[in-house]
Amino acid sequence: MPVTTEPTGSDTTAQGQGGTPTLGKVWASSQQGYGEVRPATVFNGGDPTGLVENITWSSWGGSQATGTGTGSYEAPGQSVADSTQQQATIVAFNLGTCDGQLMYQAIEWYYPQHGETFHPDRYINICTGDYVGQG
Secondary structure, eight states: OOOOOOOOOOOOOOOOOTSSEEEEEOOTTTTSSTSSSSOOOEOOOOSSEEEEEEEEHHHHHHHOOOOOOOOOOOTTTOOOOOOEEEEEOOOOOOOOEEEEEEEEEEEEEEEEETTTTOTTTTTTTTTTTTEEEEO
């Protein structure tokens, strides 16, 4: 049975080996949330579709962490400039160690209200910064 932990206080700094896992690590400039525990904002450092804000995590510490927040939804055929702010589901998974730190090594977010679902084969590797399974 996965272990989930409840938020306590201002628990957003990295914990280290054997403690509470972090959300990967920073791999590029201008990022937010990576390397932290239960970040309220996750930003890849690029265009607005790489930003999820006001995240509330419903689980953390188990095999995957799940939360909801607000992101920029870009509908098929739309440009980034036409994206709209909508509720997103964010999932951190592939719990393990990277550079000796316990962390979630993968992240994906999606918009269920538009028929999107979690696909564990399409994600950002937040240990290396590689995009996996995305075209």
